Amino acid sequence: MLIKKLQDRMNVLAQSNMLRQKWIAQSRTGTHQLINNADHSVSAKHTLFCSNDYLGFASHPDILDALKEGIEIWGGGSGASHLISGHMAPHEQLEMMLSRLFSQIIPDNRCLTFSTGYMANLAVMTVLGEGDCEVFSDELNHASLIDGIRLCKSKVNIYKHRDYEALESMLKKNTSDIRLIVTDGVFSMDGDQADLSVLSDLAVKYDAWIIVDDAHGYGVLGKKGLGSLENEKELSGRIILVGTLGKAAGLSGAFVIANQTIIDYLFQRARSYVYTTAALPAISFALLTSLKLMHGNEGVRRRNHLRSLEGHLRQGLSGMVSAQSNVGLHITKSSSPIQGLVVGDVLSAIDLSSGLLELGFRVPAIRPPTVPSGTSRIRLTLSADHTVNDIDRLMDALHILVNKLA
Ligand SMILES: Cc1ncc(COP(=O)(O)O)c(C=O)c1O
Structure with a gap:
């Protein structure tokens, strides 16, 4: 029966030209x-x-050399999850480097790295969306944020794309303890940007936090390549930044940068951090070179x-x-x-x-x-x-x- 049902569903997809191809x-x-x-x-x-691969870094010779050197020094797989024995010096150095890079934009921050952006978004949404919380999400947010929101147990309000008046009227009605505004920094299918200064004002006014997924902004926007946040001088400090390392940085992985308590709690509770093998240390090692190039000349x-x-x-x-x-x-x-x-x-x-x-x-x-x-x-x-x-x-x-x- 299962196979028959699946075949029927595949036929429906085929008839509506929705089949994907490899x-x-x-x-x-x-x-x-x-x-x-x-x-x-x-x-x-x-x-x-x-x-x-916005910067062409996936084939940058210095980054590929660093990857080879990383394998020479650190070998292959990490062998375990971060909290067992898989967390190695290059993972730690990468977190420190990212934290420093964003120290002016998100003061007193900490950083936690993940194997993919999908996992980082699941982590942020499921962990921060616990308890008496309401989520406010742009309708064009990335699928990984949407999946994270589906997994968290909070009430969800979806506002029309970049319609911050609609968002404000939703925030006004809200009575929960915690409010999370969730947005892509650069929207992955249209290429337009969230207005972070408007969101930041709303966050202050309604005591909310903003989760920004800057997968397509990090490395690409801003003179230094720090992404959507780089030119936002008046941010309220209520930002939780997710960035990915498989796009402009040319390798793979992701990071979350936020206030220390948020990162400490994610470290304790994020299932997509705790229950998965840590990424190859060689990738983190090579990312150190990639980030040096990315934020330099x-x-x-x-x-x-x-x-x-x-x-x-x-x-x-x-x-x-x-x-x-x-x-x-x-x-x-x-x-x-x-x-x-x-x-x-x-x-x-x-x-x-x-x-x-x-x-x-x-x-x-x-x-x-x-x-x-x-x-x-x-x-x-x-x-x-x-x-x-x-x-x-x-x-x-x-x-x-x-x-x-x-
Ligand atoms: C906006 C956005 N967020 C998150 C992700 C997921 O990142 P990753 O590919 O590292 O899982 C993507 C990837 O395609 C994306 O476009």
């Missing part, structure tokens, strides 16, 4: 990659506009290039969208290297994505439930390793395909 990369992460589909009927080098240079690529891409897309106004496309209001081109229905998004694939570009179609229905899109992401020429070639391909849609 691609197998045959070369390392980069802006150009050899990929196969599962039955090997497609095998070709593609220009990628879909990875989160190399990071500044790469972020400047990224900014100019973003401008070039947005200019090209805006021109195309207004020239083809009959097709009903629009671009998301992004201020980051994530750019959505919204086509509306699922089939058009899939057609656009597969048309691009045939022309040598890997750009995924994003469909519900990842985005609200009627907003299916292709999602483009840029890396500092892209060139202006990569973008020009992509725009040529898009013009051909969008002309066909018209």
